[in-house]
Amino acid sequence: MKQLFFSAVLLATGSLAATAQTGWNIGDRAAFGHSWTVGNKPQDAKRQFHPTFEIGRTATYNFTDVAGIGFGTFFSSQGTSFKDENSDNRVINRANYIKVPVFASFNFGDAEQRVRPRLTIGPSVQFLVGGKTFVKTDNDAFAGLYTTKAMNTKIDVGGNASLGLNIRVFDGFYINHEINYYHGFVEQKPNNPSESPSFTNRNLTMSLGMQINSAAMKKWKGKMMKMHHNRP
Template identity: 30%
Template sequence: MKKLFLALVISNGFSLVAGAQSKFSLGPNVGVGMSWLDNTPNRKTKLAGNAGLSLVYSAAEHFGIGLDAKYSFEGGKFSANNQTTTSDLNYFRIPLKAIYFFSSYGHKVRPKVFVGPSFGFLSGGQTKIESPVITQTVNSKDFYKSFDFGLTGGAGLNVRLATNTWFNADVNYLHGITDIRPTTKQHNRNLGVNIGVNFGL
């Protein structure tokens, strides 16, 4: 009887631990898209991309919290006064997302929407200024502020590949709020597609 009781306690303990662990998932995430700088004359988009890790905590069936840590290649191109400026802005970006899942845990496909703040820390990149007379290339950190704050939002799908293993795909948009230039009002804009795989912890 004691052995049976002990076996039940151990079994239930493992079940509780497994349930608690499955609330967290972590995995690699990559994306590609286009970025541009708002409030610039004759602006054009440039190729953008990112890569990093995605952590999701979901204690309720339909709600979760996501935290990404990624390296993001952004920037834009614009022209004025007979000169063209191409800015490559490389950020270490941390988006924090509130996630709503439309279907239950047991479903193979779970649509989702998300929204939240995004914190960007400028780590590098180059800015090229071209005119008919001269071409100048400078460090983007000399032209742009080191911190960027914005809002991110989007929609996508989680597809269950195996127990506690999910393939993630989403379309997301970044809307910069803070001015990224010390002297003029410019804001980051970014639209892209991200994919990744998360594993239950």
């Protein structure tokens, strides 16, 4: 009887471990990297590093410990920078978006592994909400226009892909470290096409994020309530 009891306990424990990441997972993510545009490079100019960053929250529903689908909401600052080869003038196009990705998520390897490869892929729509396009001269003088006024196109649609690691810190809590690539499909048209050609967006970032699943969240809330009730 004891052997049967312990076998049942081990089986139940294994089942919990195997489904620990199923269900809803809520997380936050921050990313930093380089963005650029394709189609509007000025003549006699070189592309320069243009810092891009995004921060936001995701929700993923894992059907199994391998596959799930999710969506997110991010503030994403993108754009591009060029330097004129004949002077030190720089053209800087900063564009800020509210980005809403939808993605399929895949975790590879055994569910009991602490570190597992992770892949996400899917479409994304983003809405232009700010930024500025300006020229920085030799004397650090600025002349520019707000991006929302400079651009006729206010919406971008593209594809996202990320590859990285899913690290289990403890049951129900995970750290995600990924390389992310965004490829814009919609031609972005300025208000003055004769002065500024249209373009599409690109960016490459590295991100760090966390996820906690619904079961772990309920367990944590239960502990907090128990501690509150046990106070004198």
